[in-house]
Amino acid sequence: MNRLDEQLKELKTLNRDEGEKMKSYRQAKGRLKENEPIIASSLGRRIGIPVVVLSVLFIGFLLTYEWIGENFVPAGPDNEQDDEEMDLFIDGTIEKVYITHGGPLGVLQDIEEETNYVVLEDEEKLQELKERLNDPMVITEEVDPLGFGLEVKLFLDNGESIGLRSNLDDSIYHLQDEVVYQYEWDQPQNIMVELMHYFIDSQAMDTDDSDPEPEDDNWKRYDTIEEALEDFPFNISTPGENPIDSFTIREIFVISFEELTSLSISYRGGETSIPIVNFMASVGEVPEDMVDRTDGHEDNPPEEIIDHNGTELNLFKEKETIILAWRDNEVTYSISSSELNRDDLLRLVDATYGDESFYNSYGTVAEAEADFPYEVVTPGDTPQWFIPDRIHSYNDGEESRLFVTYRSPRYEGVLTFIAQNDVDEEYDERGGMVDLIDHQGMEFKIFSRDDEIQLSWEDDMFYSLSAGNIERDDLLRIVDAMYGFD
Amino acid sequence: MNDFEDLYFQYSDRIYSYILFMVGDKEIAEDLTQETFVKMYRNRDQFDGKSQFSTWVIRIARNCTIDYLRKQRPIYLWPFEKIGTITSAETVEMNVGKNETVQELYDHISSMKRSYKEVIVLRKIQELSVKETASILGWSEGKVKMMTHRAMEKLRLEMKEEVEADESFR
Structure with missing residues (x-):
């Protein structure tokens, strides 16, 4: 055992304020008695967001099936009386779910060997997944699926595992005793699609290890744009609460950095929790060690200058991210996203100026x-x-x-x-x-x-x-x- | 309810320390510790005894922490190139109440990327086995070994650079 290892052990329990510890204990005990939903109350107040998991992932899933004995059989009037005797598709507790993409179905057996997989371990989501997979399900039949798709492997607490895959059509395939069964349903947004969103979101999370360090703490979070604008010292335009499609607000901040004041709004789209667009409007003197992208700086010229309805927009690309930056009188605006393309960002510019009727x-x-x-x-x-x-x-x-x-x-x-x-x-x-x-x-x-x-x-x-x-x-x-x- | 009290006072300091490493904010760490124990107690019938109880609770703590961190993802401010993450000021500096070297260790680990931080906290600080760490992180045991090696190499390098920098002023 070397000295570094010994020193690391000293960090096993960090100093903790006894008063805060007892307060936390009493609050936890109180919540258990009251059977409150899982929301950290003081945290929720402070950040304005309840600490709930991404439970919206699992909405709208309908399956009907019947499980009788060793095989799946078609559901129908003749079998309705068997409901009470129906075994469950998943009997134990799902401990974790591996999600990946790949080729032929056999890959499911070796999913842990894949390098590009995401693990779902959130207990609430796993419980919900189990309940939904245990909903009644329609007919299965032997098929031979080809092509690529999403693969999911459920690991149960009884040591068993269940492999599912989908080609992202309306079907899920299940491999059992080397026979492939196909499950049919009516819902276009099936659970595999939801798991795929989780997969994509998680991958985006994992690639975000290079976050820059904080440089300033002079900021304030708001729940609505209206509240933020009331505090903002200048008249500015914003894309609004729901600029396009299913976009919704994720976070709103007003930040002061030396003489520069900025309103920052991040949006998420659909069910994803990750911000896919960031909007910022800034007013004030740009600190010397910053480069203003609207200045067309020699060292960092825009990739494209777009004349959009009379406004000159500078388009920059930073790896996967497209940034549109422009100046409107004393206000510097920017819209950036690594998910949206140039046309989408231009729509957001239009939304900023209130022209989205087309x-x-x-x-x-x-x-x-x-x-x-x-x-x-x-x-x-x-x-x-x-x-x-x-x-x-x-x-x-x-x-x-x-x-x-x-x-x-x-x-x-x-x-x-x-x-x-x-x-x-x-x-x-x-x-x-x-x-x-x-x-x-x-x-x-x-x-x-x-x-x-x-x-x-x-x-x-x-x-x-x-x-x-x-x-x-x-x-x-x-x-x-x-x-x-x- | 007495068993909740026993569990809380037996494990909460350890859980709090794990979470504090991950979020770098004492108040948030208390909140997430509280949430972890509420979840743990409500779901205690799901503990199957196949792993150590502490491993199971750390897994719950990690889920709570990651859910929190997801909501705290940094905002990128694009017109100006130098503005970065917006986060709590307490994250930057915190006195962990240990001697200077251990404090430096804390600071270095806190500034590491999440995967390195997690594997050092679980393997070297919480002293979990490779198997337990793999189970919590959802990694293969091979990946845990590899990441532990890389993270420790980086930590050693940073500690060494600091020592050399200090000595150069003497």
């Missing part, structure tokens, strides 16, 4: 198609292993655009589909075309830009499909599925 958001691609003013072909709601992430359209009477982003556990990036009635020349002029191919009698332009492959073609409308970490053949397969080509 935009519409949809829950499904089918709804967007039906509402679109032109006949349009789309990849639909479940192309290959992707599921829709954000679906919206823009229509100002002249320009119409349908825009869908998809996510998949297989890819780190986003698959983007755009259909528009007029070609986006500004985008095309950026160059990067690497090939022109004839496929199924149609002409496709292949672009390679910023580690992203883009496929563009014309078919009454102008279309494009793009993604990173993807082969052009995979994009062509999606096109084939769109047009029903073999």
